Amino acid sequence: MQANNHRKTGEGDMTEQTFRALVVREVEKSRFNRSIEERTTADLPAGDVLIRVRYSSLNYKDALSASGNRGVTRTYPHTPGIDAAGIVVQSASPDFQPGQQVLVTGYDLGMNTAGGFGRYIRVPAGWVVKLPDGLSLRESMIYGTAGFTAALSVAELEKGGLTPPAGEVLVTGATGGVGSMAVAILAHIGFSVVALSGKPDAADYLKKLGAAAVLPREEGLDDSSRPLLKGRWAGVVDTVGGAYLATALKATRQRAVVTCCGLVASPTLETTVFPFILRGARLIGIDSASCPYPQRLETWQKIAGPWKLENLDVMAAEITLEDLDGQIEEMLQGRSRGRKIVRMGD
Numbered sequence: 001m002q003a004n005n006h007r008k009t010g011e012g013d014m015t016e017q018t019f020r021a022l023v024v025r026e027v028e029k030s031r032f033n034r035s036i037e038e039r040t041t042a043d044l045p046a047g048d049v050l051i052r053v054r055y056s057s058l059n060y061k062d063a064l065s066a067s068g069n070r071g072v073t074r075t076y077p078h079t080p081g082i083d084a085a086g087i088v089v090q091s092a093s094p095d096f097q098p099g100q101q102v103l104v105t106g107y108d109l110g111m112n113t114a115g116g117f118g119r120y121i122r123v124p125a126g127w128v129v130k131l132p133d134g135l136s137l138r139e140s141m142i143y144g145t146a147g148f149t150a151a152l153s154v155a156e157l158e159k160g161g162l163t164p165p166a167g168e169v170l171v172t173g174a175t176g177g178v179g180s181m182a183v184a185i186l187a188h189i190g191f192s193v194v195a196l197s198g199k200p201d202a203a204d205y206l207k208k209l210g211a212a213a214v215l216p217r218e219e220g221l222d223d224s225s226r227p228l229l230k231g232r233w234a235g236v237v238d239t240v241g242g243a244y245l246a247t248a249l250k251a252t253r254q255r256a257v258v259t260c261c262g263l264v265a266s267p268t269l270e271t272t273v274f275p276f277i278l279r280g281a282r283l284i285g286i287d288s289a290s291c292p293y294p295q296r297l298e299t300w301q302k303i304a305g306p307w308k309l310e311n312l313d314v315m316a317a318e319i320t321l322e323d324l325d326g327q328i329e330e331m332l333q334g335r336s337r338g339r340k341i342v343r344m345g346d
């Protein structure tokens with residue numbers, strides 16, 4: 001990840017702008033408050049590129065940052081939002097010109113750098129991606145970090161040699177942002193996807209995204225002491241961690257590829273070596289925030305090109321800054337479904 005040592009450039013080229021942003025404050029020790037405040041572009045960190053944000057999106061990491069999780073955000077007051085798509089207003093980098101459509105996901109955005117839940121962001125040029133042909137700003141935020149992470153996970157399955165005839169792919173946390181995207185992308189490129197979900201009424205939604213089958217969450221949990229179960233999964237995209245990931249590993253087929261990106265169930269993984277040494281299973285970690293720039297561009301090209309989904313609106317709901325507070329709570333309770341994109345105006 002690039003360091004957050006923004007260089008202040010281009011000052012004075014543009015008059016200061018005031019704008020609205022969600023601001024999280026620590027009101028007393030370990031008690032946090034969220035409200036919409038007026039900020040100015042002078043409040044933003046130094047950086048090469050000033051961007052007027054049109055859309056952001058809500059990710060689990062934002063919900064953690066917005067509720068005072070110091071593992072994500074060290075210092076408050078803070079504006080979360082790890083995703084932003086908008087228009088370049090000012091640039092000290094020859095790579096970007098005012099008026100250009102761009103997106104930023106990950107790096108330090110929304111963690112300790114004021115993020116996309118404000119109308120403006122200022123970031124290093126090395127974080128900025130030109131909006132790929134074939135995607136609108138709005139569509140790019142339906143994907144956002146969740147879609148980007150799902151795409152990185154699917155790319156790892158392919159790199160591991162997985163093709164649709166190899167068998168079923170399990171997606172855990174299937175109605176979540178990453179889960180919905182993984183189900184849809186895998187189905188789009190021909191995989192038979194089994195979606196694991198804790199939401200009993202979500203079967204129609206998941207089938208619309210392309211799931212071939214939906215399993216209730218309990219079926220993804222084996223608390224026996226057996227080191228292996230009957231091999232079922234040729235691939236797994238796990239977004240929840242804990243015992244669900246451990247169980248999925250036990251039920252892998254020979255040479256399965258398993259990706260791991262999330263911890264909503266638990267960050268602890270108790271497993272044995274047997275899936276690895278008897279079935280050759282491969283467990284691959286996904287870290288979208290620090291994804292190297294060339295791989296980042298390649299992945300966005302895939303998202304906008306061969307992996308572009310027809311049914312994006314099935315999983316997307318548009319919200320405003322005012323709606324964020326409630327949606328953050330829903331997400332922390334594990335009740336959110338699909339993707340929430342935040343319309344910032346215009």
Ligand SMILES: NC(=O)c1ccc[n+]([C@@H]2O[C@H](COP(=O)([O-])OP(=O)(O)OC[C@H]3O[C@@H](n4cnc5c(N)ncnc54)[C@H](OP(=O)(O)O)[C@@H]3O)[C@@H](O)[C@H]2O)c1
Binds near residue numbers: 175197261262289338
């Ligand atoms: N490593 C990376 O680069 C990266 C990038 C993005 C996200 N993530 C991580 O991936 C995870 C998912 O992120 P997201 O944005 O998709 O979050 P999300 O939209 O809130 O989705 C999480 C889903 O997990 C399921 N779930 C919730 N609580 C659970 C529990 N206690 N036990 C089992 N399943 C539970 C729910 O789906 P069902 O009801 O359908 O089961 C929920 O919708 C998070 O941990 C996030 O931090 C990592």
